[in-house]
Amino acid sequence: MSDLVSREAGTVAVRASALSKSFRMHLQGGLELPVVEGASFEVHAGECVVLGGPSGAGKSSILKMLYGNYAATGGEILIRHGEAMVDLVAASPRLVLAIRRETLGYVSQFLRTVPRVAAIDVVAEPLVARGIDAATARERAARTLERLNLPQRLWQLPPATFSGGEQQRVNIARGFITDHPVLLLDEPTASLDAANRRVVIEMIAQKKAQGVAQIGIFHDEEVREAVADRIIDVRGFGPARAA
Amino acid sequence: MTMLDETPLLSVAGLSRYYGERVGCRDVSFEVYPGEVLAIVGESGSGKTTLLNCISTRLEPSAGSVSYRMRDGESRDLYRMSEAERRLLMRTDWGFVHQNPADGLRMTVSAGANVGERLMAVGERHYGRIRDTATHWLSRVEIAADRIDDQPRAFSGGMRQRLQIARNLVTGPRLVFMDEPTGGLDVSVQARLLDLLRGLVNDLGLAAIVVTHDLAVARLLSHRMIVMKDGRVVEEGLTDRVLDDPQAPYTQLLVSSILQV
Ligand SMILES: Nc1ncnc2c1ncn2[C@@H]1O[C@H](COP(=O)(O)OP(=O)(O)OP(=O)(O)O)[C@@H](O)[C@H]1O
Ligand SMILES: Nc1ncnc2c1ncn2[C@@H]1O[C@H](COP(=O)(O)OP(=O)(O)OP(=O)(O)O)[C@@H](O)[C@H]1O
Ligand SMILES: [Mg+2]
Ligand SMILES: [Mg+2]
Numbered sequence: 001m002s003d004l005v006s007r008e009a010g011t012v013a014v015r016a017s018a019l020s021k022s023f024r025m026h027l028q029g030g031l032e033l034p035v036v037e038g039a040s041f042e043v044h045a046g047e048c049v050v051l052g053g054p055s056g057a058g059k060s061s062i063l064k065m066l067y068g069n070y071a072a073t074g075g076e077i078l079i080r081h082g083e084a085m086v087d088l089v090a091a092s093p094r095l096v097l098a099i100r101r102e103t104l105g106y107v108s109q110f111l112r113t114v115p116r117v118a119a120i121d122v123v124a125e126p127l128v129a130r131g132i133d134a135a136t137a138r139e140r141a142a143r144t145l146e147r148l149n150l151p152q153r154l155w156q157l158p159p160a161t162f163s164g165g166e167q168q169r170v171n172i173a174r175g176f177i178t179d180h181p182v183l184l185l186d187e188p189t190a191s192l193d194a195a196n197r198r199v200v201i202e203m204i205a206q207k208k209a210q211g212v213a214q215i216g217i218f219h220d221e222e223v224r225e226a227v228a229d230r231i232i233d234v235r236g237f238g239p240a241r242a243a
Numbered sequence: 244m245t246m247l248d249e250t251p252l253l254s255v256a257g258l259s260r261y262y263g264e265r266v267g268c269r270d271v272s273f274e275v276y277p278g279e280v281l282a283i284v285g286e287s288g289s290g291k292t293t294l295l296n297c298i299s300t301r302l303e304p305s306a307g308s309v310s311y312r313m314r315d316g317e318s319r320d321l322y323r324m325s326e327a328e329r330r331l332l333m334r335t336d337w338g339f340v341h342q343n344p345a346d347g348l349r350m351t352v353s354a355g356a357n358v359g360e361r362l363m364a365v366g367e368r369h370y371g372r373i374r375d376t377a378t379h380w381l382s383r384v385e386i387a388a389d390r391i392d393d394q395p396r397a398f399s400g401g402m403r404q405r406l407q408i409a410r411n412l413v414t415g416p417r418l419v420f421m422d423e424p425t426g427g428l429d430v431s432v433q434a435r436l437l438d439l440l441r442g443l444v445n446d447l448g449l450a451a452i453v454v455t456h457d458l459a460v461a462r463l464l465s466h467r468m469i470v471m472k473d474g475r476v477v478e479e480g481l482t483d484r485v486l487d488d489p490q491a492p493y494t495q496l497l498v499s500s501i502l503q504v
Contacts, residue, residue, distance in 0.1 A: 023488075024490075025495070026491075026492035026495045026496075027492075027495055027496060027499060064487070064488075068481060068484060069483050069484055069487055069488065070484070070487065070488040071480075071484060071488055071490065093466065093467045093480055093481040093484075094247055094276060094279070094466075094467075095247060096481055097466055097481070098247060114438070114441075114463060115434040115435075115437070115438055116434060116435065116438040117438065
């Protein structure tokens with residue numbers, strides 16, 4: 001089975017080469033804002049790599065490029081999708097969506113809520129999108145929400161009115177529920193209390209044991225120490241700014 | 244690993260439409276694949292409705308071609324078909340949801356008949372089955388069964404729009420065109436309609452082309468989007484990429500003009 005092949009420890013899951021990003025701000029007279037230049041790194045199956053560096057250094061921008069949410073200005077992002085290494089930078093929108101469905105999970109910093117959809121269905125949706133029947137998907141969503149201590153009385157409500165930490169747990173549950181071989185994490189623990197932070201640390205460790213390649217941003221020292229196999233300081237990929 | 248279906252359902256190439264000297268839309272090309280939702284956005288007068296009408300055979304293009312993959316797998320040029328073939332296609336394989344429900348409904352026959360009529364147009368004759376299917380579809384669009392004999396004149400704007408959707412989906416189309424489906428509705432009514440549309444499109448695996456000036460609608464419903472200005476396509480791509488990292492000057496202006504999507 002392809003999943004087993006791709007998750008053998010040491011297998012490259014993601015390889016970024018000479019990745020760069022600059023924003024051209026047309027409303028500011030075409031101002032060019034270079035953010036990332038020449039980012040090259042590899043992430044292997046079963047490994048958790050943390051992107052480090054100060055605020056504004058370009059950590060989230062790198063993660064968003066890896067998800068296809070930001071368009072790279074240059075370079076290549078190879079991602080193991082099934083048997084093949086596919087370049088996400090050059091991939092068609094349809095291929096990017098297929099990669100997200102099968103291969104690439106993402107926990108964004110903030111949950112984007114959809115009106116009228118219950119929290120449990122928000123969490124179950126990635127499974128339903130992969131063809132799992134609704135009842136099974138909801139059952140697994142329930143177990144994930146339980147693990148993250150989200151009170152059961154909230155499950156049937158749309159998350160729009162939830163607190164920051166509650167929304168974040170819905171978001172984490174949605175990202176972790178699939179068995180995607182690559183997972184991107186943008187400060188998933190930022191608004192969680194200590195007990196729930198420890199749950200997330202456990203969940204990350206479990207994904208590692210399953211051979212999932214994880215790339216994350218964690219401001220919290222304790223979480224970073226607990227999960228990071230390697231830290232990549234993105235200042236190394238910063239543009240040469242005039243002093 | 245799912246394979247990408249490589250044959251588009253609809254393929255538009257070099258499409259232009261002029262109104263005398265005035266440009267409706269110019270040199271537009273794109274493809275839509277089965278199960279894919281494409282949003283067409285842009286300011287008023289940018290050519291969205293012109294484009295939608297040209298690709299749905301409601302308006303003859305000045306230049307270019309539109310081809311559609313029929314159920315037998317063969318791709319046909321829409322403007323080389325006979326009028327009768329086109330009409331059959333519109334009745335059986337397509338849906339068209341108008342911004343104003345009055346344009347897509349018959350206001351003086353009952354809700355049930357509005358839905359049933361489309362079934363009869365594709366050959367269903369059994370009264371009991373027609374009524375059962377109509378009742379089922381009314382419930383799918385959240386219209387209570389006891390309203391089946393009421394005329395749409397007696398419905399609210401949101402209900403009329405939901406009825407129009409039921410009328411379009413009852414025949415199991417593969418492609419649905421929508422022109423501002425939530426335009427003219429209250430915000431709360433819009434949210435409900437959007438949620439309903441999202442569910443239906445997902446469950447039925449429909450392909451849809453949705454014209455909207457509302458970027459939040461595009462964000463919620465579509466996989467890909469096309470941004471139009473002055474009749475031309477200025478940007479296209481994955482919906483969240485276009486909205487979060489817009490490249491074209493006009494798209495940046497559009498995205499920055501709204502509070503948050
Ligand atoms: N969509 C965008 N358009 C324009 N500029 C952007 C956009 N996204 C990010 N930037 C800019 O790119 C730079 C890097 O931002 P990014 O969010 O990647 O930083 P970060 O390292 O994640 O910071 P933080 O730790 O504060 O989250 C910032 O100067 C930011 O303003
Ligand atoms: N029947 C017509 N005769 C002449 N010009 C027309 C006709 N229909 C549209 N136009 C012109 O073609 C251009 C595109 O119009 P269209 O209705 O396609 O825009 P739109 O993007 O749908 O706008 P809106 O968001 O306001 O509905 C406009 O300049 C319009 O004035
Ligand atoms: Mg960030
Ligand atoms: Mg219009």
